[in-house]
Amino acid sequence: GAVVSQHPSRVICKSGTSVKIECRSLDFQATTMFWYRQFPKKSLMLMATSNEGSKATYEQGVEKDKFLINHASLTLSTLTVTSAHPEDSSFYICSASPQGGSPLHFGNGTRLTVT
Amino acid sequence: EDQVTQSPEALRLQEGESSSLNCSYTVSGLRGLFWYRQDPGKGPEFLFTLYSAGEEKEKERLKATLTKKESFLHITAPKPEDSATYLCAGGQGYQKVTFGTGTKLQVIP
Numbered sequence: 001g002a003v004v005s006q007h008p009s010r011v012i013c014k015s016g017t018s019v020k021i022e023c024r025s026l027d028f029q030a031t032t033m034f035w036y037r038q039f040p041k042k043s044l045m046l047m048a049t050s051n052e053g054s055k056a057t058y059e060q061g062v063e064k065d066k067f068l069i070n071h072a073s074l075t076l077s078t079l080t081v082t083s084a085h086p087e088d089s090s091f092y093i094c095s096a097s098p099q100g101g102s103p104l105h106f107g108n109g110t111r112l113t114v115t
Numbered sequence: 116e117d118q119v120t121q122s123p124e125a126l127r128l129q130e131g132e133s134s135s136l137n138c139s140y141t142v143s144g145l146r147g148l149f150w151y152r153q154d155p156g157k158g159p160e161f162l163f164t165l166y167s168a169g170e171e172k173e174k175e176r177l178k179a180t181l182t183k184k185e186s187f188l189h190i191t192a193p194k195p196e197d198s199a200t201y202l203c204a205g206g207q208g209y210q211k212v213t214f215g216t217g218t219k220l221q222v223i224p
Contacts (some may be wrong), residue, residue, distance in 0.1 A: 004158075023121070030212065034210065034211070041216065043119075043125075043202075043213075043214045043215060043216045043217070044159070044202070044204075044214040044217060046211070049211065064220060073179075091156075093158045093159075097156075097210055103147070103149050103161050103164050104149075104161070104210060105161060106151075106157050106158035106159045106160070106214070108156075108157050108158045109156070109158045111156065
């Protein structure tokens, strides 16, 4: 149980275009999902908390207009990287938990490369 | 500010050579200390949650322990398939947690 699916696993896009990443909870409902960014040899950095039916909460230093988050249903959150630039290239991971007292379960991540 | 520090950064073991990974934390009001395994190009896979000092949990060749300041992940007689990056995380809640930078473990046959 507690499976989180993320799509796509890899994406290459040109500078200036936008990319959408989907995160789905397959066997549970998630009112809250989390989006992380991971750099090589670095910790997972929390970018934002996605809340179903309301606005996302962004961590300090994360541009909300660049990283658009939509939590359209109890099983789907999307992260859109707008006007992507090479510095946005990274590994993006989402997570969710079945209930408040459960640990986080993660998707398999999306490797974004902006050329 | 919550901090989680892991050591060593990398560890290379011979198959069967037991060792321990360290996770030091400074998290006020810690609700849970979590261990994850991450394979290259994948998301972290949940291993353990520890809630209070003195608690221990085991899974196959792995055992996690917790004190008031640190947690250890003991690996007994590791196999090559145990090679991965091991992450620990802690927080005041179960969801919004702070991650360490991980220990990259390589087990050589």
